[in-house]
Amino acid sequence: MSRSVKQLEQAIGEAIDEARELPEWVNSELGVNQSIRDFHDRSNKLAFLLRQEASDWLKSCRSVDAVKPRSDFGSTRYRFATVIMVATCASLLAIALIPVNISQYLTGEPDRAVSKGDADQLGSVSTGGHIQGAADLVNNSSTHELVAVDTPSERAQTLPSSIEDPQLIFLAFESTLNAIELINSTLADRVMGDPLDRVVHQHAGSKADAENLAVDLEATDSTTEKSLELLRELKRTSDFLAQSFPRRTLRSSVDSGF
């Protein structure tokens, strides 16, 4: 019974893969069929090459890994972590703005805690759309004209001193800010890996902003652009949160029982 070329090739391949002798019917075909003999020879050569070059290939993969910095900036793990951070901060921001609005409602005071400049900045960094809703909330939260103030301490001074009711809300609000800072630092250390950790620590003393951080990171790996964009969003969002709210005044107000 004559066998098809396909069957012969498969039988040859299986024999090579399983390191066993060729069946008799294949052997007999090899003697008369030149193309099958060629296929057998080439398959044997290929198997030899695959075995011979496997160790070199593994070594080259390892050396590439060694050359490549342990940078996960371009990896999904990094993107995933960054997205989660931004989403978490955006959610916390939105939640944190609720007590601010409630306090405005209760006190009837104009919103001096959030400056127009900060609101614009927040809007400008929300290119991904993650925190656009929060920015809109900031912009829409006050029916009064926003007053621009420059520093966190000035903002703190502008807090109305007559707040009496929402003590618990402020406590919760302060905890929220602490949680944001904790999430920011923990994820930066744990998820982003050594290179970012190093860069962050280099700049921690000099209070480097997100742009300086970005310059160093871009030099580290050119493929990190998208991840850096998310990182900038995160940094600006958390900076905005940290600077925009009069934590010290609130703390002292809470400690003194308003």
Place this chain on the structure above:
Amino acid sequence: MRLAVQGCNDSISRLAEYFRPRLIHLLRRRLSSDWQRLDAEDVAQVALSKAFQHIEKYNFQYKFSTWLYTIAFRVAQDQVRQNRRWWSFATFVSDPASEKRDSPGRQVELRDSAENIWAVAQRLLTSDQYTALWLRYGEDLSVAEIARVMSRRPGGIRVLLHRSRLALLEQLERK
């Protein structure tokens, strides 16, 4: 191996040192498709720690590599399953294709490995085909062992190997 099973730390370290790069290499290719692009190093690390935590369950009837790779593949599947929604969200936000493109490491990899048959295989074959081929010729596992690692039938592995061979022979012939 017996020392490792008895809890010898030195033996365990040597085994981990030997298998870690192999696991990473295998998993990197295995997990390279779309949103399944997990971090192979993390998966390898989890697989190694799971294997050594339960090393007393290792059956000497089988090769250690078969056992370890089976664990690694299951860990990878679990991770993919757990993170499926998050990965799709992450890849929706950013472009996964940019990861490999223009990466200096990737360029070095391509340049250095231009002549290696495995580089051709990596480029040409599907993830399953490459995995089966690597386990057979890179790790010297038998077809039955590969089937166990990849949770497939031996017949399916034979087909994968055969198709890989045809694709590689065709490519070599073109050269």
